[in-house]
Amino acid sequence: MRHRPLRVCALLLLAVVAAWPGAMAHANRLAAIAGHVTVIVLDMSGSMAGNDPLGLRCSAANAYIDLSGSNPNDSVTNYVGIVGLANDNASGTSGGAHGFRLAQVWADPTATNDPANRNQLRQTIAAKSKNCAPNGNTPTYDSLAKAYGMLDSFLGAHSDLTGSVILLTDGNPDPQGDTQVADVNKEIVPKFVSKQWPVDSIALGTDTSYRGFLSGISQRTKGTAYDDSQGPVKGVSPLNLARVFADIFREYEGRALKPSIPPTAVAGKSSKQFFIGDAVTHLDVVAVKDTPGTTISLTDPNGQVFQPDQQGNFISTDPHYYIFSLEAHSPAPFLQNGPWTLNVSGSGQFLVDSLTVSTLALNITAPQDGATLPLGQPITLSATVAENGNVVLDKTYDVEALLTPPSGQPLRVFLKDKDATGTYSGTFTLPLSASAGAYKVDVTATQGTISAGEQAIGVKFAVFPTPVLLGANGQPLVPTTPTGCKPTDATTNCTLASPMATANVTAWDGLLRFIYTKVPLFTASWLRGWPLAGYALDPSATLSGEVIVGAGKTTQLYPGATVTATATRANGTAVPVTVDNLPGGHFRLHFPQGTQGTVNVQLSATGNPQDAFGNPVVVSGPVAVRLGGVPRDAAQRAWLITAFYLALMALIALFGVYGPINYALRAKPSRRNRLLDMSVPQGGTVDPAKPLVWRGASLRRYFAPQTLPAGQVGLPNTLTFRHSYGGLALRVRPTRGKTPAAA
Structure with a gap:
């Protein structure tokens, strides 16, 4: 377990993927904005002594700072601010409306395109954190309040920028933990939601009592929640940083990712080759090692050792990684294809990911980046490979998608160009039991060992509770999806079409209605329930319904949903319908007294925010309301029970009321006579x-x-x-x- 703190660094950098404007749900905004502002909230509390004793979270923050300044687009300027999630000691300063312990602003948003600014930010973290030394308590409320205030102030003056927060903590606010949690959810999170600023959280440590708190913050702000169980290497190792670094570069720079060398042991010296294909204009080689003393160099296909130059090619080093960055320069339009060699000297393990920019590009055409998709229903993934913007039709590629859930094992989906149109497609279904939340979709195209392109998007999977009415046979009237309608697409105003439903109005005879609506005691619901046997007393229509999730054989009831309904006549007149939400995924739709004819009903259902955070599914369809009497056997039964009620009440009145009063008031024989x-x-x-x-x-x-x-x-x-x-x-x-x- 001595390497466990290295996971902290990996996870913080993983959050970069979600927080960065080129990442996950924010990926497509980078080209349209002037830059991005990131506020990093670093947990410096005493509990970090166990979760990150080597202080690698601070190293990861430094890496983020450097990456944010390496944008090749000179028109884009990015900014980083730092908040220390710490108080000087256990009896530190308190304040604010609630008297919570106060966090520390270490650096306001600072432009990272200037190397001097980046160096100053790194020095600030080292000085303010005392070289990443744990100390004091965990003022989560105030740290998020300060992060929000920092974004609000800076973006108010720079409206062309976007913003986000990375929150790294073990999740336990201290002191007043439960109170801080309640006030963060009530006061702070809604502010981030209203501004559409994601908060990506990284939960560390073994105490899971506050995992729901952190994941709830990320979910509500459309960020991503992480824990310390992810990584390409089994167990805890700095090799888990590899894919994280690669993701950061890929998402930020828009490059294609390929795992080039798997985890490999070295004892002394070792050389491993990986291949670069045609039309590559830029290459980043990310080599990660678990032994700080291990050294690495890179050799091109001609046997030349790569060296930094004045044209932008550089090497970035850290005790746990080497990054080699290469750019093609005139007169050569592309980097040399063929086998490149990584030379390793030392001990332990290493692995390599390569990121490329090429005139070949893989484009995911479905689903959309940031889409919320349904669990339990078929999903189609599709992508194309293009060269200089034109879809490639004369070559065949192996296209594969890797779907990574918030927890559990990833799913591989193979895409095929079945109709030779250049579009590669594959269909999969995640079961309803799968985790709801943020998923990462990596799609790669290769020809043999050569990468032809890679793209990643972020999607979210949730259940979509669908309200359906029941037909005369008691079976659900399953709605259909109109052509072009995507009910789970947030940008589409889509309504599912329900088949015609029939609601029969039950009308009791007048005397029975008079007894159970006017006669005292008989109006009590507990008394009239037996004779009326569930039939409405008033002549009004009622329809039963269910809330379902999934599709086909996977369909099942969804308990806990709230169904709402509206209804209109053909002329647009509103009909005031009501809904009774019943346990177990059932509901009952009531029409007002006197409703007859055809009424169009629109139903929608909202579920639990933990797993049903997509747009509510709307179902619309006609309902024919028909007037009819109660069945004869039900009417006879009601009168027999009513007669029994009347006889019983007469006996009670005679013996229980009249008898005692009469006996008490009458003169009675006496022994005196x-x-x-x-x-x-x-x-x-x-x-x-x-x-x-x-x-x-x-x-x-x-x-x-x-x-x-x-x-x-x-x-x-x-x-x-x-x-x-x-x-x-x-x-x-x-x-x-x-x-x-x-x-």
């Missing part, structure tokens, strides 16, 4: 008096407690004792029931 038997013979013993009270429970006692049947005290039932609060009365009535035996 007694019945004395006067028929005892003279001189006999008088029987004890019987109290006039109810004996046992009965419904009659519950509902008429004041009227005591004489049978309760052993007399005929033709007599009743009627109690009142004013006294007791004896009444005679027809016999009811069996006269009980005398008690």
Whole structure:
């Protein structure tokens, strides 16, 4: 693990590819602008002692400074500013609206076309960072705020320039980490988004708790997020710098890249050849070594050792790389073709990439640079090879594309000119389970060992949630794509066409609607749900729908989407439809009461920002709204349940409301009233008096407690004792029931 910090340098330089105006989504703007302003935010916090103990991130920043000044176009001036993502110590200066620790502005944007300016920037980094020594905490909020302020001020006075930020950090703002994260997302990121200034982030270290924070910043600002797991060599090695350097040169200079010599071990001296083809006007050879003491030289096909000159040919060195830059000069219009030789003396490993400028050029015709493409759907890659601007038809090339995802293994796609038109095409599909985010597409054309051209673009892959209505059979009404329509192209106003859908309006009979809309208690949704069985109570139409992603056999539901809808009649009158977004990728579209006839509906769905950050897919199609009654069996069922409800409520009212109140208010028999038997013979013993009270429970006692049947005290039932609060009365009535035996 002693080489782990070298990955830091590699990753920072990899960010150059995305941040540079010739890179990724910004590639095509270079020729149309007067230059680019880059603000490099360097993490100098104490945690860098573990992530980059050798301080190679500062070396990488220096390399970026030198590269930005090497533009051969004299009309273009580039600028670099530096912000130190550091505070002097753990108790350093705080300030600002939130009282966070403050970052340090090390250098305002400085023109890098002047060698003296570039040297001054390098010296500033060395002095301010104390030779890249880790120190203090991580004021992420203030460093991004200062980077934004630097761009805003400078570009306000130079409107012909573009701008971006490279943020290199282990991701952990400190102190007040969570608070800094929240305020960066809430306050700082929207400012970069509004100005269209990308922030490319490089996350270092093993703590992944803030990876989402960094990737979210890059994603929202249309930058690119990186981590320290990328590189052409297995494990951690400075050889991982090779492709990164090559990418920087290629993207910035518009050159063709070819891996010329793979990772190779050397012990003593070694010579390896690589080939340069015809029509090459410029050559950059990037040789990377993992041992600082290893030396490298370059020999041309005639055996001459390359030396710098006064015409722009130069050699740039570093403990871990050599860069040889060669330009064809009159009278020779091209560099010499054939085998060139790299001579290596030392130990360890090395590899070589070559970058060329040629009258031959490979042009990617599809997809467009910066496009956002769908996961789970077929994608066609196409390219042409041109010589002096004309498509080559009389030669055949091997054309191959390498698709590099944000994480995981790259995908190779082979392109063929099947119809001999000079256009090489190939089709591939990334599964829905593939990573969403920024992908790099490298397309190369070769003839044998000779490179005929190379071009790279940056694209983003995302899922595109598509809202579809369900037909009468419950199957999705899959929309079609009109000719020339590209729903995933941000520059195209494209709407998918849905087949005709039918919505049947359900109308309950008037009495049932009155019961469930006017009668108290029956209006409760929990009570009416059972009898109505999901049919709308109001005579309005409802359609079910799904949100899907993918195509064909890969189609699947997309949960978590939000569907919105608009509707109009043929005359343009708006129909106020509503949408219920349901779990699991389902939704329900509601039409207002009284809607009938054909209505054109337009649906759109937005998904999770982590994987559905492309333009929302819009689906439009006609819906025929037809009035009809509820099915007969559903109506009968509703009335049976309603009758049960009514009977149940009547019983509850009788026994639970009327009964208790009636019993409480009525006069009831009391033991103070007694019945004395006067028929005892003279001189006999008088029987004890019987109290006039109810004996046992009965419904009659519950509902008429004041009227005591004489049978309760052993007399005929033709007599009743009627109690009142004013006294007791004896009444005679027809016999009811069996006269009980005398008690």
